[in-house]
Amino acid sequence: xxxxxxxxxxxxxxxxxxxxxxxxxxxxxxxxxxxxxxxxxxxxxxxxxxxxxxxxxxxxxxxxxxxxxxxxxxxxxxxxxxxxxxxxxxxxxxxxxxxxxxxxxxxxxxxxxxxxxxxxxxxxxxxxxxxxxxxxxxxxxxxxxxxxxxxxxxxxxxxxxxxxxxxxxxxxxxxxxxxxxxxxxxxxxxxxxxxxxxxxxxxxxxxxxxxxxxxxxxxxxxxxxxxxxxxxxxxxxxxxxxxxxxxxxxxxxxxxxxxxxxxxxxxxxxxxxxxxxxxxxxxxxxxxxxxxxxxxxxxxxxxxxxxxxxxxxxxxxxxxxxxxxxxxxxxxxxxxxxx
Amino acid sequence: xxxxxxxxxxxxxxxxxxxxxxxxxxxxxxxxxxxxxxxxxxxxxxxxxxxxxxxxxxxxxxxxxxxxxxxxxxxxxxxxxxxxxxxxxxxxxxxxxxxxxxxxxxxxxxxxxxxxxxxxxxxxxxxxxxxxxxxxxxxxxxxxxxxxxxxxxxxxxxxxxxxxxxxxxxxxxxxxxxxxxxxxxxxxxxxxxxxxxxxxxxxxxxxxxxxxxxxxxxxxxxxxxxxxxxxxxxxxxxxxxxxxxxxxxxxxxxxxxxxxxxxxxxxxxxxxxxxxxxxxxxxxxxxxxxxxxxxxxxxxxxxxxxxxxxxxxxxxxxxxxxxxxxxxxxxxxxxxxxx
DNA sequence: GGATTTTATTGTAACGTTACAAATTCCCTG
DNA sequence: CAGGGAATTTGTAACGTTACAATAAAATCC
Numbered sequence: 001x002x003x004x005x006x007x008x009x010x011x012x013x014x015x016x017x018x019x020x021x022x023x024x025x026x027x028x029x030x031x032x033x034x035x036x037x038x039x040x041x042x043x044x045x046x047x048x049x050x051x052x053x054x055x056x057x058x059x060x061x062x063x064x065x066x067x068x069x070x071x072x073x074x075x076x077x078x079x080x081x082x083x084x085x086x087x088x089x090x091x092x093x094x095x096x097x098x099x100x101x102x103x104x105x106x107x108x109x110x111x112x113x114x115x116x117x118x119x120x121x122x123x124x125x126x127x128x129x130x131x132x133x134x135x136x137x138x139x140x141x142x143x144x145x146x147x148x149x150x151x152x153x154x155x156x157x158x159x160x161x162x163x164x165x166x167x168x169x170x171x172x173x174x175x176x177x178x179x180x181x182x183x184x185x186x187x188x189x190x191x192x193x194x195x196x197x198x199x200x201x202x203x204x205x206x207x208x209x210x211x212x213x214x215x216x217x218x219x220x221x222x223x224x225x226x227x228x229x230x231x232x233x234x235x236x237x238x239x240x241x242x243x244x245x246x247x248x249x250x251x252x253x254x255x256x257x258x259x260x261x262x263x264x265x266x267x268x269x270x271x272x273x274x275x276x277x278x279x280x281x282x283x284x285x286x287x288x289x290x291x292x293x294x295x296x297x298x299x300x301x302x303x304x305x306x307x308x309x310x311x312x313x314x315x316x317x318x319x320x321x322x323x324x325x326x327x328x329x330x331x332x333x334x335x336x337x338x339x
Numbered sequence: 340x341x342x343x344x345x346x347x348x349x350x351x352x353x354x355x356x357x358x359x360x361x362x363x364x365x366x367x368x369x370x371x372x373x374x375x376x377x378x379x380x381x382x383x384x385x386x387x388x389x390x391x392x393x394x395x396x397x398x399x400x401x402x403x404x405x406x407x408x409x410x411x412x413x414x415x416x417x418x419x420x421x422x423x424x425x426x427x428x429x430x431x432x433x434x435x436x437x438x439x440x441x442x443x444x445x446x447x448x449x450x451x452x453x454x455x456x457x458x459x460x461x462x463x464x465x466x467x468x469x470x471x472x473x474x475x476x477x478x479x480x481x482x483x484x485x486x487x488x489x490x491x492x493x494x495x496x497x498x499x500x501x502x503x504x505x506x507x508x509x510x511x512x513x514x515x516x517x518x519x520x521x522x523x524x525x526x527x528x529x530x531x532x533x534x535x536x537x538x539x540x541x542x543x544x545x546x547x548x549x550x551x552x553x554x555x556x557x558x559x560x561x562x563x564x565x566x567x568x569x570x571x572x573x574x575x576x577x578x579x580x581x582x583x584x585x586x587x588x589x590x591x592x593x594x595x596x597x598x599x600x601x602x603x604x605x606x607x608x609x610x611x612x613x614x615x616x617x618x619x620x621x622x623x624x625x626x627x628x629x630x631x632x633x634x635x636x637x638x639x640x641x642x643x644x645x646x647x648x649x650x651x652x653x654x655x656x657x658x659x660x661x662x663x664x665x666x667x668x669x670x671x672x673x674x675x676x677x678x
Numbered sequence: 679g680g681a682t683t684t685t686a687t688t689g690t691a692a693c694g695t696t697a698c699a700a701a702t703t704c705c706c707t708g
Numbered sequence: 709c710a711g712g713g714a715a716t717t718t719g720t721a722a723c724g725t726t727a728c729a730a731t732a733a734a735a736t737c738c
Contacts, residue, residue: 356695
């Protein structure tokens, strides 16, 4: 009944609490407590147990712990695989991983594919008790996922705020301030008109961008436009289509606030192809989330959103919330970093 | 002793095999078999059990399954958070997730931070029996991780080949062919000299790039150079330092094969800043792994490496290998896609 | 110096599932 | 219709851990 590969390799069975207990002469319960730092155990005992455990190479069986305690020691991140903000996914994962490192928690990725409802992955995680905490991104004003998780009383942190009155934990970037600062910079550069490329309206951060942009507009009385169809998620073709018609009616120099590097690249190439001269006929201020475009020519004026840091904040926060910290005390707005 | 939040919410206990067994009138074992598709169960029984399970909202407890069977139903991916190939991490994760979808397997991310040895995450996974299979990237010729995993007889698939004689499962991109094709294109464009920007030598794919490049060089007898210090991982400054001195001695038009979009951007901006004219004084052919630079001006000539597809192949492969398929039968080399 | 608290340790019983061996039912053959 | 084998179903025993109640040992009190 043995596998052929087992013939050569004498497989010693994994050490368990029982084997450590047997060798050290203490009870299984004592060993368990000693290794998990229970204060009831005498220092002397703890040391002896630890020594035997170390020598046997004992590693606790997570499945057993999980079954017994009901805690998974897992945090899930819902990731939209088709959402192309340069480096966003990697940096966020890196940041969360960094925060989780050494805590015994692991990160699992639950993909959200486009054909699915946003709540599908959430229901999946809830039904299968896959995690002790959940992180997700790109919140909407009245996000169905938030509602679902609050009803289920399940710990979660969002990247982005919502408009619900019942508070939940979040980490958000100050997009209002970003858009305001970006618009101000364009105005200071002497633009006669400014515009902004917005992500889909339903996403809350789109609204914050709009507010910030409009604040600068109202303050200065500058001519502005927000092309209806232009969204960050639109393919470049959409951007082209929209701007092609209005290129003649636009005052120059024209300034554009870009909430992402992809749209900046699209706008920039479009304008250049149409014969506009960067730095003379138009200016861009871009929200930078990666290092990729630092080498781009013409140089993008940018303001930095630190996604890795957002990840570490999300990781730290979900650990707190999962261990009972009230959501209302775990709301963070990340400040802009001028480049 | 009850939490305050429990007062309002009558928490019905989770349905288990036992509750389904009780209601349906069958034994626990029978219910277990019925739900897992065991052929020993009569069709009639299976339907009745399924009906009760559905009505109770039964979902199997993974922790219990895991404890009992020893299978984690988890695949781990070791991710280098600081490794900045545009979209690489996200696309790979998306592809693996896509392959895993519906199989009951989950993907956990184990970060590899730079200060650690490459084998640390592997040992961590082995010691904690965190997964049934492992995926990692950026292989070296005699990769310590491969040796470790082969000794432990643990299922794994690499992204990238190695030089070990004992076969292991891998998915790799045909970098030799890429570099050859890229160099040919530069030669056909009329370059008088060509160069290549290589990743660190220890990575096997760097060697394949070199072979492919040299094959084209030998075939054509063209003048070439491979600057010693220029690596994909070097910051842009390193590229600048290296090319600054040799700019005068280089024959024009000069062609460069870039194994990544970041280095292409660096080279391009450097040359332009130094007064070279793209398309006249120099040409680039780039390995493209994202959609980001499609809008870049000047247009990059590129050859596409489909990372999402690599992810799906890795995911499919690890599932096969984890269920016993011999490594030697799971070796895939992905072809280039001309852009 | 006996009663009482405090400090350490122990044994037993789950958590929910599947492996295994055993029992039951059913169907067919002679 | 007895006998034999296949088809179904059942009961019991783990997997390795922690919660809980109970015990034993040591320290403290009056």
